Amino acid sequence: MANFKKVVCWSILFLLPAVVLGDCTCDSEDQGIKKNEALKYKIAALAAILVSSAIGVCIPVLGKALSPDKNFFFMIKAFAAGVILATGFIHVLPDAFESLTSPCLKEHPWGDFPFSGFVAMVAAMGTLMVDTYATSYFKNKSKESGVVAQSVDEEGANNNVHSHAAHGHAHGSLVVTGDYESELLRYRVIALVLELGIIVHSVIIGIALGASESPKTIRPLVGALTFHQFFEGMGLGGSIAQAKLKSRAIAIMVLFFSLTTPIGIVIGIGITNIYDENSPTALIVEGIFNSASAGILIYMALVDFLAADFMHPRMQGNGKLQLGANISLLLGAGLMALIAKWA
Template identity: 30%
Template structure:
């Protein structure tokens, strides 16, 4: 009989090479069940709503991209320059954040989906990053080739000390010495004009023409009319010295006759002093690369909008509307910095290309909405590849062509300085951080594990159960929706606490204490405002006695919960066992109250003194409920409690009946979720729903088996 570690052929298992064992284990793993690609459920399709969405996105995208150009033509003076200035630098932040926070993570998410073949999710998971890197390197090669073929070398003056000293360099040096001699002898130096940094975010040139020439006088007059007198743009005497950068700019026109100088239109609509043809060509190339990076993924964004259905469609449409607006402003501000010939249609063609791309994707989605599934294998791979390519293009354009050009070039230090430099930098930082922390850019997946509908049970709304619409049934329903947001918050903390990593504990504590503030503010507001008003409405008999007792039953445990989190020596000291033990101490009473209070309020509909429908008393009572409902959440905290509340509202609950609750304009709801929510953006990854109100896999459970 063979030994235990030998097979029947007499070979020892220890003699088998390790790579063969690993290969066999991998084969057995691959033979196991893999999740199927494709969307699990498909809602009913409203064609008219999707056609309206196409027109809306077309309008928003085109207006946003064309706005900087329109403002140049319709607004003059400081206001126009301020608009362009902030659009450019805010736009830089948008593009960088879009690449880092939106495109690259979604490319990884799409291309490493477990349903894809082994190569993508396990064989070579870094593939999206590799594609982005290659696309950026290709762009560098293309730009280098075009530059060598005559597109212009905008930084030639930076390398003059390294280049060979040919005849033109000698001439430039002679001009430099002559200019210095003229100044020392008291003669008037040529005018040196810097572009206004508010209108030109990239670079600024020097006027090569003295005021004594006719065109020089025209330029000088235009400069005086167009530029403001900001003290931070004043030239010091050492900046007036003719240096290599000045001589290089003179050299650019040295071989031209006055009539041959490029005649960009010198009107108040110009973004600044005319640039050299090389600089203008470079700006155009940069802008085209930017637009290419944006357009690649815009088609698939449009397709995603058109194939979405149900309650998610409306929220998704609002999010994409804001996305297109921000990107359009970013691109349009860069188009407006390019000097095109007078009445040229090229800038408007670029605007139209941006405006049409997402709607083209929407149109494709309308046609193939029954065939195209973004969660299918083909959909995941196509979207992943395109997002990775777009990320590479935008990373290169945003970091190298925009951020570095705006803040790190020699010209930028001479032109963009003082308070203008600080304002420009803050514009980039604020917008990029907003998008980095905003919930609508966070990646999410549908729940496959235990979700926030347990262990504490959610409450069915009375209106869904009874179909009644009287004052107290409606009031109880709205209270129920508030309660369910709090219950989901409780469950997200309870379920995720054991799996929180040290790096996430600070954010998790912030999320948990926001839940506490929400609960405490809600119950304090009930006791101080809502209960007395309802008591007055129904008469002298006490109607809240049981509810008061229920509140008292869990307040001690709730206070202990907050005290424990508030007195931790450090976030890493968080003990999930201790936290769950505290939550268990008040969970039953807490759950009982949240169910019981809804039944109590709904029962008031049968109270003898309840207002009769369609009477002035009923109208007053209804308004009381509405005012209290609006204030009870917002007064608790606009930057923390409001986003917490909105990100724990399930728009799919009860067949999507409450997808548009609370009743407020969609842009306002989007702003409260994503703009206000960006302040504590790292906290909301623990929420039960994403920014579109869709249930999401709980963050701390995503990596658990």
């Protein structure tokens, strides 16, 4: 009996390290792999995400009630800002930390420094610099071309009319401003940078989903990513609507956003046999791109959406609008945070 107890004790001592190490492996998971069933879910995800992305981004662009000149537009933008902020903080940045702190990477240098936070910080500062220089450039360009005179209708919409800027007067009821054109061009820069940040992580999401061969992994992602892309599309659509782009430019941006994740899924399906999500190369690429995307999204949400709109004179002078915008912000962030439970 004593010998038996010794054997059991020694067995536990030898097996314990193996059990601990078994929780952390860099080998691809083979359990639950059913290629045919997984492919059906991938195709369903491709179609659902394509449709939801297109609808989400088109609602602010095509909706007359969501015109940038309406108060309700501020509430929609606050909701969209909450979605984008939660996307950056809760969906993208944690994935980046998980990738760049994976035990599958070498301890040096990846374990010596918080690269995810560093890359996100650099991306946010880079976005600030682009935003600042673009705004400065367009303002200087506007001053060189002369003062722009705008007519103001009852709802505060600006319309170009004939003016004599050199003589300091104009015909009709006018508000003379030299910043209208530069502000409009700044909105266009914001829309382009925001789409860049969204596209980066959308491609990564699509590839990861398309390369997965586990139905258990894909199934909850279909619904979660469908809602994710819909809400994110509303945020981007609001920015596009405010930029007042030409129809062709709007169509291109809508198309790019709608197709990005589905294209990523197709790429993922194509590289299923060679893609290893736990390989050092995949982890580093995903981690760095996700970190950069998170920095861009967080900056855009806080600075170009929330700070700009919540300090706007129309918002400051309307208590009901402030309350509605705050509720919309919390609702957007809350819904997107909830989706993280499944995505």
